[in-house]
Amino acid sequence: MMVKLFFFIFLFHLTFIRSKTKHYKMKIITVQAPVNIAVIKYWGKKDENLIIPLNDSISGTLSMDHLCATTSIAFSNEFDSNRMWLNGVEVKIDDNKRLVRCIENVRKLAESTVGWPSNHYIRICSRNNFPTAAGLASSAAGYACLCYALCKLFEINDPYIISSLARLGSGSACRSIYGGIVRWIAGYDHQTSIARQVITENEWPEIRIFVCVVSDHRKDTSSTSGMQLSCQTSSLIKYRAENVVPDHCDQIQKAINERNFDKFAEITMKDSNQFHAICQDTYPPIRYMNDTSWSIVNLIHFINHSFGHNVACYTFDAGPNACIYCLDNxxxxxxxxxxxxYQKNDGTELEIKGITYQTDQIVIDQKINDYIDSRKQNAEDLKYIISTRLGSGPKILTNQFDSNCLLLDNGLPKN
Amino acid sequence: MMVKLFFFIFLFHLTFIRSKTKHYKMKIITVQAPVNIAVIKYWGKKDENLIIPLNDSISGTLSMDHLCATTSIAFSNEFDSNRMWLNGVEVKIDDNKRLVRCIENVRKLAESTVGWPSNHYIRICSRNNFPTAAGLASSAAGYACLCYALCKLFEINDPYIISSLARLGSGSACRSIYGGIVRWIAGYDHQTSIARQVITENEWPEIRIFVCVVSDHRKDTSSTSGMQLSCQTSSLIKYRAENVVPDHCDQIQKAINERNFDKFAEITMKDSNQFHAICQDTYPPIRYMNDTSWSIVNLIHFINHSFGHNVACYTFDAGPNACIYCLDNxxxxxxxxxxxxYQKNDGTELEIKGITYQTDQIVIDQKINDYIDSRKQNAEDLKYIISTRLGSGPKILTNQFDSNCLLLDNGLPKN
Structure with a gap:
């Protein structure tokens, strides 16, 4: 029913945008888009080409104050080619199949509406405000930003269409098109596999998120090849997708609607654990969580046990970094x-980026203190924490070649 | 059909042993029993009290030259109580429910056959020849040894009965009653849940086993409580037991019968991985493998990949120690x-206990060398390796108070 509804909205939109056509010489847009951290995990595709996932997934969109991608796109008949720069380095567009697919799909839509003259080229410049080495969901923010910017440039405004286009770049990018908490409905084809908002960031403003950036120089297995291998070799992944995830989605949506953090945390931890169980059930096994990741898992469970209910939960993407959800109190x-x-021997405190808290007056329960003392970790194994909250979806920064724009009016990147 | 057959053998045996009765004042026996390392894992019980497992499991019995338990049991009217010493320390028999259950079950059988006079008590002295801190299957060897010795003392010789009695002490102990490769048939009650031999140690003599003892001071979760928690909370364990393990058992038995090491290794690794996946899917999650365990997993997969087929496989029990199976070549x-x-900076080599190999002339492939150089580990994370092979089942060392006996004729332990 829901899926049919989206399809009709999509058809309606196509008809609507077909009715207007424009021509112009030069356009510019600069957009910011957020990172999202899944609480019900996306792992495995039904369709590799269209990036149709095995199961629904649910994520929190992080505040762009602390983590975001910024992309400027200029479109003009004064450029002689399509070019792109990512974090200061030029990348060959044609070498990246997914990038080409996103741009081509927007172009097809644009051609039939506002037009994409054959003598016009685009210039793209994109940056993250967080370290790419952190192993965070940079491709989600990056593709959401690119597709949102491209769509807005060509006056494609339907969020479902933008979401499905972002999905063609990186599956989880479809969730970064909205703020708050977002569900990606697996669907069965390009039009039906889209994300939609569950609640806005203002509907549960107490949520806080800590991204614990774990030192890790290598990521042995990329998400794309990892999930392919899991689909091919795990005897448990299908059972998870068909029998466990639907329950997890139902339960966590109910918990979100009731603002029941205890239950939200339980399902989040269970789903993260099961995703990593599927990785371990892959052949050869995939392992993203290291000893540091586990020290955080065990600490969170100990703290929750001490409180008698879940005051926090961890979730791990395809890497060793812990993302901790909790409430502000x-x-x-x-x-x-x-x-x-993770205190250093010289007493130096771990760096917290983003939202800071006054902790001088906080007294840690003796049992928790004793636990921490007995499990002291190497300080260098945890680099820093990004402390943030839920945030909004993408936003347009400017339509000018001004200080917010990453491109010069000759179509080359600044610096 | 198979299960029925075992049941008839059991009934026959009961009838047979009921026909003879004896009385005596003093008896002594000293027995050695082996450790076993599962290749298809036992995790989770259908019946907690009788230790009936969720699924069949298969293991290799290790040579007693390198790992074994030794137990002396004396039975006499000159003793005034039942007493027991384990690795030099007296343990209260009555405090250990499983120990009591084993002894009581043997007593019941003995009473109806050779007799267990009410004025006779037993003295038990048991030792392992390997470090208990190693986190190895010491309870399997220990209970196999205890039950084998008790049964032999009371002339109970049917291996199926000895196996089922050992199971009451520690599930996997039922497999240590045989040498070679052994399958524990899950069954459905005390009589049907027994182990039987798949092949003797002489039928695949090329098998070698390395127990890599990883430094680890704590074991956060005991096997017993861990598997209870998995049964209660993992949404995947039942699917594994019912749908995956039967395939793994069939495939590995076929591989064993065909002496197909490549396939044997594949199934062994897949089953170990899936067992640890189930642990991770438990709530709170259980984790036995640490960074060192994973460094060995990755090394084995890299070596196998370099050879183009599986020349080795790892398997991990409920702890961080890797057990590597390979062929002698x-x-x-x-x-x-x-x-x-795991070489130290000063060039000191890791200690190998047990079977040694001449490796001076061995040339490691350049690719493997490069891999090792890029993943060098801390030498202290791997303590030593016990190098062994498949071995026989339990054996009687002596029926005398001689140098092999751990007890003095006054029923007290030596030293």
Whole structure:
């Protein structure tokens, strides 16, 4: 029913945008788009080409104050070619199949509406405001930003269409088109596999998120090849997708609607654990969580056990970094506990980027203190924490070649 | 059909042993029993009290030259109580439910056959020849040894009965009643849940086993409580037991019968991985493998990939220690590779206990060498390797108070 509804909206939109056509010489747009961190995980595709996932997934969109991608796109008959720069380095568009697919799909839509003259080329310049080495969901923010910017440039405004186009770049990018908490409905084809908002960031403003950036120089297995291998070799992945994830989605949506953090945390942890179980059930096995990741898992469970209910939960993407969800009232105790666990011998505190908390007056329960003392970790194994909250979906920064724009009016990147 | 057959054998045996009765004042026996390492894992019980597992499991019995338990049991009217010493420390028999259950079940059988006079008590003294801190299957060897010795003392000789009695002490102990490769048939009650031999140690004599003892001071979750928690909380364990393990058992038995090491290794690794996946899918998640365990997993897969087929496989029990199975022709290259990976900066080599190999002339392929160089581990993370082979089932060392006996004729332990 829901799927049919989206399809009709899509058809309606196509008809609507077909009715207007424009021509112009030069356009410019600069957009910011957020990172999202899944609480119900996307792992495995039904369709590799269209990036149709095995199961629905649900994520929180992080505030762009602390993590975001910024992309400027200029379109003009004064350029002689399509070119792109990512974090200061030129990348060959044609070498990246997914990038080409996104641009070509927007072009097809644009041609039939506002037009894409054959003598016009685009210039793209994109940057992240967070370290790419952090192993965070940079491709989600990046493709959401690119597709949102391209669509807005060509006056394609339907979020479902933008979401499905972003999906063609990187599956989880389709979720970064909305703020708050977002569900990607697996669907069965390009039009039906789209994300939609569950709640806005203002509907559960107490949520806090800590991204614990774990030192890790290598990522042995990319997400794309990892999920392919899981689909081919795990005897449990299909059972998970068909029998467990639907329950997880239902339960967590109910918990979100009821603002039941205890249950939200339980399902989040269970789903993260099961995703990594599927990785381990892959052949050869895939492993993203290391000893540091596990030290955080165990600490969170110990703290929750001490409180008698879940005051925090962890979730791990395809990497060793822990993402901790909690409510604002427990943020200081969590920050203080993790800092103590990773304190350097000289007393230097772990760096917190983003939202800071006053923790001087916070007293950690003796049992938790004893636990931390007995499991002290190497300080250098945790680099820093990005402390943030839920945030909005993408936004347009400017339509001018001004200080917010990453491109010069000759179509080359600044610096 | 098979299960029915075992049941008739059991009934026959009961009838047979009921026909003879004896009385005596003093008896002594000293027995050695082996450790076994599962290649298809036992995890989770259908019946907690009788230790009936969720699924069949298959293991290799290790040579008693390198790992074994030794137990002396004396039975006499000159003793005033039942007492027991384990690795030099007296343990209270009544405090250990499983120990009591084993002894009581043997007593019941003995009473109706050779007799167990009410004024007779037993003295038990047991030792392992391997470090208990190693986190190896010491309870399997220990209970196999205890039950084998008790049964032999009371002339109970049917291996199926001994196997089922050992199971009451520690599930996997039922497999240590046989040498070679052994399958524990899950069954449905005390009589049907027994182990039987798949092949003797002489039928595949080329098999070699390396127990890599990883430094680890804590074991956070005992096997017993861990498997209970998995049964209660993992949404995947039932699917594994019902749908995956039967295939793994069939495939590995076929591979064993065909002496197909490549396939044997594949199924062994897949089953170990899936067992740890189930642990991860438990809530809170259980984790036995640490960064060191994973460094060995990745090394084995890299070596196998270089050879183009599986020359070795790893399997992990409920702990961080890797058990590597290989054939004798590949033992030197494996030993040399692991030693290189864990070589100290001063060049000191990792200690190998048990079977040694001449590795001076062994040349490691350049690609494997480069891999090892790029993933060098901390030498202290791997303590030593026990190098062994498949071995026989339990054996009687002596029926005298001689040098092999651990007890003095006054029923007290030596030293």
């Amino acid at each position: 427990h943020a200081p105790i969590l920050i203080k506990s993790i800092r103590r666990m | 590949h033992a030197p290259i494996l030993i040399k590779s692991i030693r290189r990976m």
